[in-house]
Amino acid sequence: MRVLIVAKTRRGGGACVGGVTLEGRSVRLVFAGALAGDHAGLEYEVGEVWEIESSPDPHIVPPHVENILVYSGRRLKRVRDAGEIIRRLMPSVMGGPDPLFDGLLQALPSGCLYIAERTGIPSRSTLFWVPDQPLERDTDARRIRYRYPTEDGGRTLTFVGFQEPVEVIPAGTLLRVSLAHWWRPPERPDEELRCHGQLSGWFLEEKPLPGAAPGSGHQPFQQPRAEPAPVPELATARALLKQVFGFAEFLPQQHAVVTRILQRRDTLVILPTGGGKSLCYQLPALLLDGLTVVVSPLIALMQDQVHQLHELAVRAAFLNSSLSHREYLSAARNVRGGEARILYVAPETLLRPETLLLLEESRLACLAVDEAHCISEWGHDFRPEYRQLEQVRQRFPEAVCVALTATATPRVRRDIRRLLGIEAAGEITGSFNRPNLFLGVQARSDGLGQTLTFLEQHRGQAGIVYCSTRKQVDQLAAELAARDWPVLPYHAGLDSESRRRNQERFIHDDDVVMVATIAFGMGINKSNVRFILHYNLPRDLEGYYQEIGRAGRDGLPADCLLLHSRADAVTIRRFIDQGADSERSGRQARLEAMIRYAEAAGCRRIPLLAYFGEAHEGGCGQCDRCRAGDGRTDQVDVTEAARNFLTCVERTGESFGPVRIIDVLRGSRSQRVLSRGHDRLPVHGVGREFSVREWRELAKQFIEQGLVKQDLEFGGLRLSGRARAVLNGERVFVRRGREPAGVRTGSDSQATHDSGLFELLRRKRRELADQGGLPAYIIFSDRTLVEMARRLPRTAEEFLAINGVGEARLANYGEGFLEVIRAHGASRHSGGSATVGGSETQPTRLKTVRRRCEEIGEAFTVGETIDQLAARFGVKRGTILQHLEQHVVSGGRLDAGRVLAASALPVEQRAPVLALFKRHGLDRLAPVFEELGGRVAYDELRLLRIWFRCGEAGSRNSTLAKSRPLIEGM
Ligand code: ADP
Ligand code: ZN
Numbered sequence: 001m002r003v004l005i006v007a008k009t010r011r012g013g014g015a016c017v018g019g020v021t022l023e024g025r026s027v028r029l030v031f032a033g034a035l036a037g038d039h040a041g042l043e044y045e046v047g048e049v050w051e052i053e054s055s056p057d058p059h060i061v062p063p064h065v066e067n068i069l070v071y072s073g074r075r076l077k078r079v080r081d082a083g084e085i086i087r088r089l090m091p092s093v094m095g096g097p098d099p100l101f102d103g104l105l106q107a108l109p110s111g112c113l114y115i116a117e118r119t120g121i122p123s124r125s126t127l128f129w130v131p132d133q134p135l136e137r138d139t140d141a142r143r144i145r146y147r148y149p150t151e152d153g154g155r156t157l158t159f160v161g162f163q164e165p166v167e168v169i170p171a172g173t174l175l176r177v178s179l180a181h182w183w184r185p186p187e188r189p190d191e192e193l194r195c196h197g198q199l200s201g202w203f204l205e206e207k208p209l210p211g212a213a214p215g216s217g218h219q220p221f222q223q224p225r226a227e228p229a230p231v232p233e234l235a236t237a238r239a240l241l242k243q244v245f246g247f248a249e250f251l252p253q254q255h256a257v258v259t260r261i262l263q264r265r266d267t268l269v270i271l272p273t274g275g276g277k278s279l280c281y282q283l284p285a286l287l288l289d290g291l292t293v294v295v296s297p298l299i300a301l302m303q304d305q306v307h308q309l310h311e312l313a314v315r316a317a318f319l320n321s322s323l324s325h326r327e328y329l330s331a332a333r334n335v336r337g338g339e340a341r342i343l344y345v346a347p348e349t350l351l352r353p354e355t356l357l358l359l360e361e362s363r364l365a366c367l368a369v370d371e372a373h374c375i376s377e378w379g380h381d382f383r384p385e386y387r388q389l390e391q392v393r394q395r396f397p398e399a400v401c402v403a404l405t406a407t408a409t410p411r412v413r414r415d416i417r418r419l420l421g422i423e424a425a426g427e428i429t430g431s432f433n434r435p436n437l438f439l440g441v442q443a444r445s446d447g448l449g450q451t452l453t454f455l456e457q458h459r460g461q462a463g464i465v466y467c468s469t470r471k472q473v474d475q476l477a478a479e480l481a482a483r484d485w486p487v488l489p490y491h492a493g494l495d496s497e498s499r500r501r502n503q504e505r506f507i508h509d510d511d512v513v514m515v516a517t518i519a520f521g522m523g524i525n526k527s528n529v530r531f532i533l534h535y536n537l538p539r540d541l542e543g544y545y546q547e548i549g550r551a552g553r554d555g556l557p558a559d560c561l562l563l564h565s566r567a568d569a570v571t572i573r574r575f576i577d578q579g580a581d582s583e584r585s586g587r588q589a590r591l592e593a594m595i596r597y598a599e600a601a602g603c604r605r606i607p608l609l610a611y612f613g614e615a616h617e618g619g620c621g622q623c624d625r626c627r628a629g630d631g632r633t634d635q636v637d638v639t640e641a642a643r644n645f646l647t648c649v650e651r652t653g654e655s656f657g658p659v660r661i662i663d664v665l666r667g668s669r670s671q672r673v674l675s676r677g678h679d680r681l682p683v684h685g686v687g688r689e690f691s692v693r694e695w696r697e698l699a700k701q702f703i704e705q706g707l708v709k710q711d712l713e714f715g716g717l718r719l720s721g722r723a724r725a726v727l728n729g730e731r732v733f734v735r736r737g738r739e740p741a742g743v744r745t746g747s748d749s750q751a752t753h754d755s756g757l758f759e760l761l762r763r764k765r766r767e768l769a770d771q772g773g774l775p776a777y778i779i780f781s782d783r784t785l786v787e788m789a790r791r792l793p794r795t796a797e798e799f800l801a802i803n804g805v806g807e808a809r810l811a812n813y814g815e816g817f818l819e820v821i822r823a824h825g826a827s828r829h830s831g832g833s834a835t836v837g838g839s840e841t842q843p844t845r846l847k848t849v850r851r852r853c854e855e856i857g858e859a860f861t862v863g864e865t866i867d868q869l870a871a872r873f874g875v876k877r878g879t880i881l882q883h884l885e886q887h888v889v890s891g892g893r894l895d896a897g898r899v900l901a902a903s904a905l906p907v908e909q910r911a912p913v914l915a916l917f918k919r920h921g922l923d924r925l926a927p928v929f930e931e932l933g934g935r936v937a938y939d940e941l942r943l944l945r946i947w948f949r950c951g952e953a954g955s956r957n958s959t960l961a962k963s964r965p966l967i968e969g970m
Contacts, residue, residue, distance in 0.1 A: 131175065462530060856873070
């Protein structure tokens, strides 16, 4: 039987679908086997003609005689003029409502129309009506009602259609009217049974749908399109990247994706979490002529993304089931008025006819499908609604489609492409490696103790501890809370309100530790999650990779630790054995791969990436195996040297070649250096630990790796995009054997920034976030704050040069943050440290030099000996002493007793040295050395001078002052 679909009404999660047969009979489609609330019938749309297999419904209750049972259906075509066809096929009632339903309608005092069982049952429950007066929407009613005007206050029908409600339905509009099911108020059981009158849809003025030819279906979207047009917008795209988003360079693959979208070529983007997928559609959205719709299954995330866009002064809106009707209308109005450029929608909302209508009116230019793996049954998170995106594609063939996901096996990728009609060449895949995640595994012996030690290393940071069971979550959370850790639990056993609250706090606060089952994390966009601890062995590497992927989205280092236990593996195997036979072998194999990773002898990244089909050459330098030296790595971390080098290139104006850069780094005072004032740069002399030869080798490698580009005519070096990434946290490695002797291997040093200032900036961000009711990371990412603390911008212009600062953020927050930076600089200046000069660049210098010494000073304070430090940093004992002294000179504290304990000088020889310090002053050791006839080594002298300085500092510091008698006594 052929049926023209004429109405679709809301009914639970499913749809009530009305049709007209081509013989002119009204039918209501009941889907065989579907229960009320199932998503049955959603694919049927008003205006479509379907061929259906059906039989009469055996359970017909008059007046609902139109029901037919549908077994299967096939869409034939879509018609332009459904209203016209209905008028031809069906008789309609003209005039007022009285003759509707055989004249059996009655009105409640409110005007609400119904029929009562007692007074007679009409022959049918659906009909078409063309009113002779306009119907107005009742505004104060809880449900939407339309009122036909009469002298006694009017007659109303409840609106149950899927269409977007209008304020007034003009007279002469074709309406479909139906009767609801039999009903009586539950609190009045004696009352008569009634069927209320409903308005289930209308046919306002008909307008052709794009792409619909009369009598034919839509053109299939797979048809080849015209050759991609040249893209004039690309230059603008690059400008907008900075202006709006604040970024100087595209991340890997972003450029390729943006180009394709602007060329209107459908694309599948596969990038790891943190790979910058959102920008791939957000940027083109600003340039495309029309609306960009982003389909996302994560309702919590939509609001977050929209906030984020508002922060960038990009107009965006979202539609999902969390909106009240009023909010829905206001969002829809924004979209229709062309104010919003980007609209986020949940898939089920997108499929509602009124949403589709809205998109038609707003000229859909780009359909972005986020979490695109949800479309595939083979994906780990299949969502049936996603399947229907196929039809949305058909309905909007001119909109370019971009699908994005972080996880997709080859099979899932093929599925996504097939369903969305994306050509194989349209697949763009980035590396799955996340170099900023440090990967560690420990055998779980004392789980709680290991957890506490790990957390202690991350105090003040946000992170997640994953446990395998709810019980374990509750226990561990309680243990941690008892020790005053800011923990929150999360698992499916908590009520939804607690879950929502805990998740919100985690997102908003910067230091919360979430103890959770794997139920937590999907859709968490928080960019500054700094660690992930797995208390139990995960079932497979997919899950594990997804969970650790939630850390370090901002690209700054993040720490992942897995507590491995064979007992967990036994438990998982038991589950697998109890599970479905068909899945057993696959699950077992995945568990085995997980165990192999946990017990890997070499670099952890090799098996991890291999699992995702990616080869990783050599050791990564960022896992526990590599750091312990058994990663069989041939890579050595030279990040610190690279940062100094790049900073030097930057601060000398990107115009000098390697020779001059090396001169400055090694502290040359040659005329060439002095004449340009390069001796006053903070990086002047910070690279003395390497010889000229070693620096040359490094420079060569930096050029080879594309960190700097050399001008072919003049030889000057310029920073590349990757250089900026390195300055902001990305690490640099060179082949073993090519690293300079003094280089620290497996270092975990932080980016060269002022950590004190970083804290102040974080505080400022917190304050602004609280004022705006936003998560802190939405204002600026940690990475952007780190860059501020490193580059110390003083003017609006310098502030705008920071990666992550665009024009909107400069306008909103620039002054606030600049104030913090200036005040901090001023306090450093007046802080009275001997080495601070008056020049603008001095504070930076102090910080760069101090950074390493601070680290060493702190390590010494917490118990490492000088010899241990020398071994750890791969430098001489004397160098450590220099750092310790620098630490004291710049205001740091050291335990004087421990300093003295490190002295090998017999007690009786110490007093003469101290006497000479008093005579000659502390500036130079040489006169003291000379006067003692060379009997006391320089290192010993320096050690005593440190101790002496501690004593001097002690006059400002009561605990150190206590050690003063010790000194005097000798
Ligand atoms: P994904 O969705 O792939 O997980 P996001 O879109 O959330 O990644 O981006 C991850 C982080 O990278 C965000 O903090 C974002 O601001 C940042 N980012 C995106 N593009 C760039 C870029 N071109 N340069 C620097 N940072 C970027
Ligand atoms: Zn490694």
